[in-house]
Amino acid sequence: MDRAHNFLFLLDEGFTMQAFSSAVEVLRLLARVIQEPAPGYGAVSFSGGPVRASNGFQLVPDTRLDSIPRDATIVVVAGAGASRTNAPGLTGLVRRLARGGHPVWGVSSGVVRLAEAGLLSGRRVAAHWEDVPYLHEHFPDIQVSPSLFEIDGAIATCAGGQAASDLMLWVVGKSHGTEIAEEIAARLVIDVVRDGRASQRRMLDMRYQTVNPTVFASLRMMRANLFEPVPIAWIAESQRVSQRQLERLFDQEFGQPPSRVYARLRLENAREEVIAGHRPLTEIALDYGFTPDTFARVYKRVFGHAPSLDRPRSRR
Structure with a gap:
């Protein structure tokens, strides 16, 4: 400009x-x-x-x-x-x-x-x-x-x-x-200067919409446990279905297993912290249920680049 x-x-x-x-x-x-x-x-x-x-x-x-x-x-x-x-x-x-x-x-x-x-x-x-x-x-x-x-x-x-x-x-x-x-x-009492890579929360929710009550309730449980992920088996049990049945339902709705959907939801949330740059990448990865190596690998697969490239320049 x-x-x-x-x-x-x-x-x-x-x-x-x-x-x-x-x-x-x-x-x-x-x-x-x-x-x-x-x-x-x-x-x-x-x-x-x-x-x-x-x-x-x-x-x-x-x-x-x-x-x-x-x-x-x-x-x-x-x-x-x-x-x-x-x-x-x-x-x-x-x-x-x-x-x-x-x-x-x-x-x-x-x-x-x-x-x-x-x-x-x-x-x-x-x-x-x-x-x-x-x-x-x-x-x-x-x-x-x-x-x-x-x-x-x-x-x-x-x-x-x-x-x-x-x-x-x-x-x-x-x-x-x-x-x-x-x-x-x-x-302006704005705590964090966000850049364009940050996402609208509602847009992320729209990615996984369903009228299936079991899948809907499972997604709600996933979103409530982004910071401390729970096993897919627990989510299935909470809905009184087998893990295999839950996987079939997610595949019918989204063409993905619940584990991948859950990982994507956690990654999107984790990315907000990566971009903000207030905490070390290792700490963010562990808090969202990933090992540092797995976090870097999955992050790159989903977003196309390593998490380090999403850090503010001053913190790289």
Whole structure:
């Protein structure tokens, strides 16, 4: 990000106020903690008039469509109703701005508007979990990841909510250094600056959904015992089925045995700690029921790289 970059928030009717304010607050505080000009920011609407947020409050934009700065990054912010409403004028504007050379980002359901504008074809994107079924159904060529945010060239996508802060803090860290990003996070009382590799918890839960009561109860038991794993035989016994029968049920539902599903759930949780970087890898591995060697091997098989590569640079 260029240090003089401007951010212009294009607000859709019913936009999510939390996602908008989470991003803006990072930029506001950036101007307070650095001794140099900070990126400017403003808001614009397609209608040119006030825009109502999903919480009922109205925001009056301070920028007109005919005065968008040439260097502005366009951040489209929408709300949960985006997948149920059409906004051809707004999506057409987004498409024209992208073709005109503006970086275009989608925050919260703004990702839906970027998809409708034809900007996400073939890309890996982050999206709020509520929008995932709509994106899968209408845009099957988009690869939706469980990540909090994804950056692909001039396109950035974000799940929304506090993840908008995470995205902006990551951008600030890249441009101004991690100390500045951590100072801003501290002022926002954010304990951990998460990067895009962190996952939405609800997205992880959606990976293993079932209406089978035995499998559902088994998954609930697994999720309740991520830190101190229990044997699959115990889980089967708690459901009054044999371990073999439980394995057949999991294979029917997910094409995987319960041991692999359980390992994946534990690994996803462990990865959050790996990324945070507060504890040694050996300690994390043992706490989640893995030997250090097994943890490294399975981690690489699932995520494509060794856990050491997910550590913050300062702790590698």
